[in-house]
Amino acid sequence: MSDNSKGKATSRRQFLSGAAAVGVGAVGSGAARAASPDPLITQVQEWAQATGEGVDATPYGLPIQFEKDVVRRNVEWLTADTISSINFTPIHALDGTITPQGCAFERHHSGAIELSKPDYRLMINGLVDTPLVFTYEDLERFPRENRVYFCECAANTGMEWAGAQLNGAQFTHGMIHNMEYSGVPLRTLLEEAGVKPAGKWIYVEGADASSNGRSIPLEKAMDDVLVAFKANGEALRKEHGYPVRLVVPGWEGNMWVKWLRRVEVTEMAIESREETSKYTDTLEDGTSRKWSWVMDAKSVVTSPSPQAPITHGPGPLVITGLAWSGRGSITGVDVSVDGGKNWVPARLAAPGTDKALTRFYLDYNWDGSEMLLQARAKDSSGYVQPTKAQLRDVRGENSIYHNNCIQTWWIKESGEAENVEVS
């Protein structure tokens, strides 16, 4: 019987030390020869003899125990309290583009509330012909759309402005998720109430105690904004705004108001706390940009990365990552293994789609030497993801938000990786 193959999730360090030995034998010789027969094959295993769990053992399934490390993580020192805080999607351990809801990052201002469908109301008021109240059931009767979009917090990568700080793609780039939303275009609801000609903005607000609210130009509201109630085919999770959230494609996550309860048509921006004291970007001379809504094109190598080191030694290596742009679709991603001296085009797993994550791969033959691994995204507007130096030239180091710089992972000969900055 096998003695160590199940139950325990191998720690990163154990895994590395074990892998180094295997890796050496594999260099240059193609498939390695086994020294002795593999007991996993020659011996009858427990799972091949006894029966497993019956159906309904878990009416709503969770990932198998071996995947228990693939979870959202919090950085405690970032905020005063988890009730008003953020955690991070384990992007280093995911593949494809759709983020499972259960590990998609959370950002709350007054905690995740429990609001039932029967208790849900949505009000449209302000500069409209008829202020309206909708129930959840009402919303389900409007024509619906399905769209995949990324949602990125404006502060994603925000801890990296002054220098390389957090060691892992989850922490540097994990304030992002990408889901398929089902919902009603906000335009439909606004037209139902009838927008008056004086209306130029909307102000959207959530039902939680923070009453997080943001102003959005009417033009965007009438374009692609969705009032969503399903994500990845099922109801939104509590932490993502159940039963109804706003989806504001390509724009910063703070505007994607959760537990959406009110849309007010206004003449001007309300200039709420979340759009003045927060989510404004202070430049080097002390002036600050406001209304910087769109998320610039960005990419990151998710593996290998500090939390996903190379454990198999030299030879075939899958370099992979994510790219996205709030201005349109990803048209290409270049990868550099020498810190940006030379670049090669990566393979997009599928053509980029509008304001959604794109997965890229570089199928690489690693010779076991150090790499300074970078990715660089290009979007349909012709924008090319800048270096950190280029961004700092324009914005300084105090922006907090909208850091879309090229990220560097230093891959060492051991296969371990570290977040670094390069010249």
Add this chain to the structure above:
Amino acid sequence: MSKYHKLFTASAIGLCMAFPAYAEKFGLGRPALPEEIAAWDLDVAPDGTGLPHGSGDVFTGEEVFAEQCAICHGDFAEGVDNWPKLAGGEGTLADKDPLKTVGSYWPYLSTVWDYVNRSMPFGNAQSLEPDDVYAMVAYILYSNDIVDDEFTLSHENFLEVEMPNAEGFIVDDRDTSEAHFWTDEPCMKDCKESVEITMRAAVLDVTPEETEANATETQTTVQEASAEVEVEAKEESAAEEIAALDPEMIESGEKVFKKCKSCHQVGEGAKHRTGPALNGIIGANAGAVEGFKYSKAMKAAADEGLVWNDEEMSAFLASPKAYMKGTRMSFAGLKKEDDIQAVIVYLKSFGG
């Protein structure tokens, strides 16, 4: 256009006999009543739209602030721990570490009034009367040296207050100031001569440990195992006591406890927050939860042998500040006796 759509349009037209002006409406939802709009439409715009009548002075504001806000924001709005600082920082916006406060950063006074009114105090939002909000905003202005201590803020003089950083903002200009990022064809080969590592994350070492969760888990198991034998007998009787608690009371107590949650945790894995973790608090000595920094008042009460039995806890929860002058617990108190009893039963369900 699909058949369905045609059909639908036809029936929509039929529906619209009742609303002749709008041919494409679905007729879903119902008109919002004025009372409903008044209850939810609370936001205040920079020009003062939405501001209710009222006034409040700095002196009153200081009192309300001490009661409602100081536990997180500090007596002088200077901020406690990681909680936001509301005062100071003037002239620091171009520094390496800018201090962004109401005085140094916020461009509109309407934002302060609106935020305090709708979203504060943390854990007890929308509990303040307009006059209190005016007074607190006046105090915040005073703590930023924007007004003097005689100042009274009202809906009438609201727009006269000048915010120091009102002119400090520009509308997003990335399309022009960063136009050079739209390069279309970036460099692919020999883009720079040399590459050096200039900074490493490992130097700072502020990343949470990957295995932290597992490690804590193991530790706890070990501790629990060694302590198990000792406490088994005790636990049994404790379990009996908990079983004797009224489940309905526990349930309603849990609802009441929502008011406490922004500062206190209870249950498995409960940690200290702004207030101490409350497992086993009923029947425990006051000021005795390990690892929590109590106020002088609470320490004094502990020295005098205060025990949190039902009676003492009821009196404390009814009006914390009246019960114990100088407690850091900035909570107005539970008005209903039923709520107090329910929350005590709820707390008992976590041991006592």
